[in-house]
Amino acid sequence: MKNKNDLIAVYRDGLLHDTLPFWINNGIDREHGGFLLCLDRDGTVIDTDKYVWIQARFTWLLATMYNTVEPRAEWLELAKHGIDFIRKHAFDKDGRMFFRLTRTGEPLVKRRYLFSESFAVIALAAYARAAKDEVAVQQALDIFKMMLKYHTTPGLLPPKMITDTRQQKGLAMIMILITTARSLSEVTDDPICQETINKCIRELESDFLNHEHKCVMETVGPNGEFLDHFDGRLLNPGHAIEAGWFVLHEARIGKGDTEALTKLGCKIIDWSWELGWDKKYGGLFYFRDAKGLPSSEYWHDMKFWWPHNEAIIATLLAYKLTGDEKYCKWHGTVHDWAYSHFPDHEHGEWFGYLHRDGSLSSRLKGNQWKGPFHLPRMQWYCWKLLENFGDARD
């Protein structure tokens, strides 16, 4: 492993002196509240629309910095700035949340997914802890329970398929429920959190792990059936790796059967690394096909920033938990590839979108998908993980 203190410096200093200042200096909307996060490489705002899940992600980050790094007044003030905007503008009358708002907060788009809600839960939970705001705890819990209701009641959300001919379910909701419940559990003792985590990990293992093709499916039938179509075969190795470390994190904090959790998380990471790592150019492919057929998604072989963030966390955490040198090597491989391709040395932060060969595809820093989340979360998580790397494997 690289020198531990050097690695800590890369993550910590990157977070404190590069990533956070980039977003704080460029992304606060003092006029209309909330954040302006659709940014060109130099931080210029190139779209004023506000995407609720990204507003919430930044809010979570700011509150988490306050909670776990140091109680800097600016971070709490900015987290409140995010919460205020979300509370004021992001909720529809039915309790569900919008996806896209104008700069001044008028709703534009509401989606059939629960991602606005899930990130609002972690934002509110982190803010509740920072501000000691009991109302925020209750609000987070209420939204989480509403998510569960929508998730478990067929037909409540408009379905993608108009008939029951081919029912399907996605990995994303399972994953998001695990990490959302874990965040929420930091501010409430409600047993729904651990129950949800247990249930989702069981479902992940039983329905989404495909032992024949040695991969984690993104989409399966209601009982884990393999759907032999473009969308059913579509794999997202970075996404699966993220799921892998969500599982390992449960082992790390000692919740459940840590041995079984470690084994499961590592299997997910092993499979996903094997099929996701580009042996020709390096980096993680965005999509693969479970049967090795061509994917029908255009950007299947591009290299996005976030799968690399997730793989840096996952490999480091797997190494921490198992001591297996394989993970140490993989961590070095993905760390080095990512740090030699994604950082913008002129204006700071990371580029998000590279071609397969690692050349730059787009200079943008923020849009409806990319914001202050995967990169700073990786920097924060790995920094804190390394600080506790006090054993013989350092």
Added chain:
Amino acid sequence: MKNKNDLIAVYRDGLLHDTLPFWINNGIDREHGGFLLCLDRDGTVIDTDKYVWIQARFTWLLATMYNTVEPRAEWLELAKHGIDFIRKHAFDKDGRMFFRLTRTGEPLVKRRYLFSESFAVIALAAYARAAKDEVAVQQALDIFKMMLKYHTTPGLLPPKMITDTRQQKGLAMIMILITTARSLSEVTDDPICQETINKCIRELESDFLNHEHKCVMETVGPNGEFLDHFDGRLLNPGHAIEAGWFVLHEARIGKGDTEALTKLGCKIIDWSWELGWDKKYGGLFYFRDAKGLPSSEYWHDMKFWWPHNEAIIATLLAYKLTGDEKYCKWHGTVHDWAYSHFPDHEHGEWFGYLHRDGSLSSRLKGNQWKGPFHLPRMQWYCWKLLENFGDARD
């Protein structure tokens, strides 16, 4: 210009001896009807789902071959094979059409767009002419009128935006109405066809041409307002070039003010070529931003097959109508780039998806977007256009 007869041979022989055989040999579903068009590079079926618009496009092609090339019994039989499947499975109870069906015809997805309907109209119209089927004429006309009703009645289709805060309209429907009406006009005297064409061309010129940025917008406000957001600024040069030749085609067949139509079509092509042609690697970019900012669509700089098909038609037609050597040169440029990058010399037909630098991104031949349409339509249109290139500019 290249030797006319050589060019004719490229297009004609490509159509008759490569493109058509590829789809006919691999794509006919004799068991369940309709076509299996999700194909790997060698023609292997890799997804059995049936996308209605692609089923209809192949049907249109087969009937058009019968109508305009030669009355080959196989083409008419296969066109009927397509029409039968569409009639049996593609219609919802409300008269609208599905987007995606299973192999046996069960509906899976219905979209808020009218593209299934528009391609069903041209398929039915071409089939009506081939089979002398008056019922198909009436059916095509009924669907077309339903499309107009949905297009002009606010709220009939579920909107993308949930509020009226930012109303918008797209270029795609305007274009599709022009070309659909023109196809339909070949089998009916109903004045709705020419009226629709006139209205759409007026709207295209008044609302979608942006003289400040010298580009054709894909999305504007209800009165052509510039929407300064990622989606509002998004340009699709190949799509605009396709609109350009739809307008030039009206001039070619002498409908309306041919001088004004030629001027409009050429302006669209000029602007779109200027901003769409990649001066570094050649080929047409998929998306550009009206203000030169980064696009938020991942595949913005990829080279897709179909914009090149459309540009080959557009430049040849512009040359035919104007005699301007610029178009002859552009035609040679895009023809040469396309023919040196897209054809699959081993298994026939064209690849669909290249990286910006022209290297292959995906080997697939058919999916929910790519099928037997843009390439064979280009080969057919250019062949037939060149056969009539009897003037001094040959």
